[in-house]
Amino acid sequence: MADDRTAQPDPDTIEYDGSAGGWGSVRGIVQTMAREMASPGALATLRTQNKVGGFMCTSCAWGKPKHPHAFEFCENGAKATLWELTTHRCTPDFFAQRSVTDLRAWNDHDLESVGRLTHPMRYDAATDHYVPCSWDEAFATIGAELKAIDPKAAVFYASGRASLETSYLYALFARLYGHNNLPDSSNMCHETTSVTLSELIGSPVGTCTLDDFEHCDAIFFFGQNTGTNSPRFLHPLQKAVERGCKIVTFNPILEKGLISFTNPQRAGQMLTGGDTQLSCQYLQVRAGGDIAAIMGLCKHVFAQDAARGGTVIDRAFIAEHCTGFDAFAAKVQATSWEAIERESGLSRADIEQAGEVYVAAKRVIGVYGMGLTQHVHGFENIAMLVNLLLMGGHIGRPGAGICPVRGHSNVQGQRTVGISEKPELVPLDTLAEQFGFAPPRDTGMTTVEACEAVLDGSARAFIGLGGNFLRAIPDQGRIEPEWGKMQLTVQIATKLNRGHLFNGRTAFLLPCLGRSEEDRQASGPQTVTVEDSFSHVHASLGHRSPASEHLMSELAIVAGIARHTLPENPKVHWDAWTGDYGLVRDLIAQTYPEQFHDMNERIFEPGGFYRGNSARERIWKTESGKAQFTAPGMLAATDIPDAVGRYRLVTVRSNDQFNTTIYGYSDRLRGIEGKRDVVLICPADIAAAGLVTGQRIALVGDAGDEHHRRIDGLEIVPFDLPAGTIVGYYPELNPLIALSHHDQASKTPASKAVPVRIVAEG
DSSP, rough: HHHHHHHHHHHHSOOSSOEEEEEHHHHHHHHHHHHTTTTHHHHHHHTTTTTTSSSSOOBBOOOOOOSOOOOOOOOHHHHHHHTTSSSEEEOOOHHHHOOOOHHHHHHHHHHHHHHHSSEEEEEEEETTTEOOOOOHHHHHHHHHHHHHSOOOEEEEEEEESSHHHHHHHHHHHHHTTOOOOOOOOGGGHHHHHHHHHHHHHHHOOOOOOOGGGGGSSEEEEEOOOHHHHHHHHHHHHHHHTTTTOEEEEOOSSGGGGGGGGEEETTHHHHHHOOOOEEEEEEEEEOTTTTHHHHHHHHHHHHHHHHHTTTTTTHOOOOOOEEEEEEHHHHHHHHHHHHHHHHHHOHHHHHHHHHHHHHOSSSSSEEEEHHHHHTTHHHHHHHHHHHHHHHHHTTTSTTTTTTOOOOBBBBBHHHTTTTOOSSGSOOHHHHHHHHHHHHOOOOOOOOOHHHHHHHHHTOOOEEEEEESSSHHHOOHHHHHHHHHHHEEEEEESBBBOOOOSOOSSSSSEEEHHHHHHHOEEEEEOOOOOEETTTEEEEEEOOOOOOSSSOOOHHHHHHHHHHEEEEESSOOOHHHHHHHHHHHHHHHHHHHHHHHHHTHHHHHTSTTTOEOOOOTGGGOOOOOOSSSSSOOOOOOSSSSSSSOOTEEEEEEOOOOOOOETTEEOOOOOGGGTSSOOOOOOEHHHHHHHHOOOOOTTTEEEESSSSSSSSOEEEEEEEEEEEOOOEEEOOOOOTTTTSSSOOOOOOOOOOOOOOSSSEEEEOOO
C-alpha cells in the first residue's frame, strides 16, 4: 500500500481520524491522573522521569537521551507512573471482604484499580481468603517449603521490571539453591531476538544506539507499533523524516504511530493541529508474510545491483565479514515473484517501490517488534531482516544497524546480569569462584517449559518476581486449573492481578516498593539501575513516599527468602547487600568486568553508560567468526497452512494498556472506545463469512491438536486489514494460543498468526 493508499483508508472501517500524540495524548494522561487520584508528588516525579537524578520509567525500554526534553515521558510512560503513584490501596480489609474465588470474576482493569498492595498476605485455603502475615512468617515458611523440595522442581520467574541489582541477586539465589529455571518475560516476547542475533551476528541484542537515528537515510519497520508501545520513539522519527530520512513500514494493521505524529512539545503543532507524516510507504503485509516481503526486497536489490553494475550490494563488506552469501543469493534467485506476492499479500510493484528506498540509502536501520518474534518461524523472520541489512553492509556502520524494540523497562538488562535458563550464557566459572559453590550446569526451563511442567505436575514451586505470569502465557484455560497442584507459589507485586488468584497449597502475596518510591536501607536511600534497548545503563532514584510502611524493596524480598532458604556461605552476604546496593553493583562489575567495570562511578552518566556491542564493532562472536547469511526454507512464518474458514489472529495491546495492565478502555489510536471484547476483521472477510458488523461471535482455536480452545462473546468491528488476518486484544485472547505453537528455535509463543475459526453466536 503506497502513500496515497495510506491517506485514504477503507471508508467502511473504524479508524482514529487524528495523529499519534497531540491533545489526545494529553487527555489520556489527565484521565488516568483523575482515575488514580495520584499522590501530590506525582507531577514532580513526571518532571524528573527518565532524567539524571530522577527515576527511570517502569514502562518500555526505549532509550534515555543525553539531552532530554522538558517532559521526557510519553502518554503510556506517564500512565505507568500515575498507576504506581495512585492513592488507592488494596488493604487486608479488602481481602477480608472478598474470597479469592469471588475475585476471579473481576476483570484485569478492576483488579489492578483496587490500588497498591499494603501488607504481606498469606493464602488461607480453609477460608479461601488472603490474610495478613508478618514478613518473618512469610520468609521462614517460604524457605522451609523450598528446602523440602528438589530445587530443579522450582521455577523462579522474573518480569522485566526488576532492577539490575535485584535481577543479579535473584539469579544468584536460584543457582545457589540449585537450578537454572529462570524464565522471564523475554521468553514471551524477544527471546527469538536473543537466539537469532546471537547465532547470526554474535550479539543477543540490537546494534543501534540513539545517535544512529540522527544519521540514517532509511528506516524499515516490521511489526512494531511505536505509537502505543514506545511513543518516545516518535520524537527521533519526526526529526529523521524532517531531515529527509525515508520510513517504510510493514505491518498488517494501520497504526497511527507510524502514519502521523503531532508533537505535544511543539506549541505550533499543538495550536494548529498540524502533524508530521512519518511513513512514506505503509505496506499491510498479511500476518506471517514478512519472510516473503523481505525476500521480495532482497530480490529487488539483487536486480538493481545487476542493473547498476554491482554498485548496490556491498560485496567488499560481504567478502570480509560474512559467510553463507552464495546460498542466500541462490535462494533469492530461485524464489518466484508469484510466491512472494501470494505469501506476503503485497504486490510486486509495492515491494519494488520499497526496495528503491533501500537502494537509494547509504545508511539503513531495520526496526522490529513482536510482529517478527512471535511466530513459529520467528527465527527466519529476523534472519531475513539480517540478510537484508548485511547485503548493504548496514551492520557495524554509524547510522545503520538492526534495532529490536524491547518491551518492559529492564527486560534486556535482566538477561545481561544472569536471568537466563541457558547456562552457556552465564559466566558460571566466575560465579563459582566469587561465591565458593558449584553452579548447576543443566539447562533450565523456558516459559513454555515451565507451563509444561505445571501441566505434568513436575513443577512444585513458583516464585514470581513481578508480572502477571498466568495471564500472559498461552493456553491459560489448560494451565490455570493445574496451578493449585503446586506445593508453593509466591507472588512479589505492587498491585493485585489475576495471576494472584490461583495459588499453590502454600501461597504468599508479597507487596514491594515501586521504582518511583524512595528505597531507604541501612546505608540510606538506594539507587537502582536498568538497561534500555540500546544497551545503555541508567541510574534510577525514587523520591516518593512508599504507599505503605509495610512494603519492602524487591531486592530485600529476594534476599529475605534466600537467607531463609540457603545454608550459610562465608562469601554470601544478603544483609550487607540489602543494606547497600552499591555492593551489589560491585559484584556485577566483578562478574562482568568487560561491560560493567567501574559501574558505581558510571551510573549517573547522561544518556547512561554504554556496555558495548561486539557486532557494532564488526567483531562477530559467531561459530564461524563472521556474520551469517541464511537461506529460509519457507516463505510463511506459520506452520498451519491456509484453509477455507481459517484465519490468522494477531493479538495486540491497546493504547490504554501496558503488557497485561489495562489502564482503561480507550484504544484511541484505533478508534475503539469502551470495550475490549472485540475482534477486528476487514469488511470483505465479514461479508464473505456471512457476518455483519456488531455481531457477536466466538473464536475457536484451530491448532490441530486434541485441546479445545474457545472464546465467546466477541463483537465484530470492521477494520482495515489484509484478507484472512484478524486482530484481538492481548491478554484476553491468549487462551486461543496453543502452548505448542511457538518459535521453533526460541520457544517464544506464536501470538501473531494464531490459527482460528469463527463461529457465529445466536
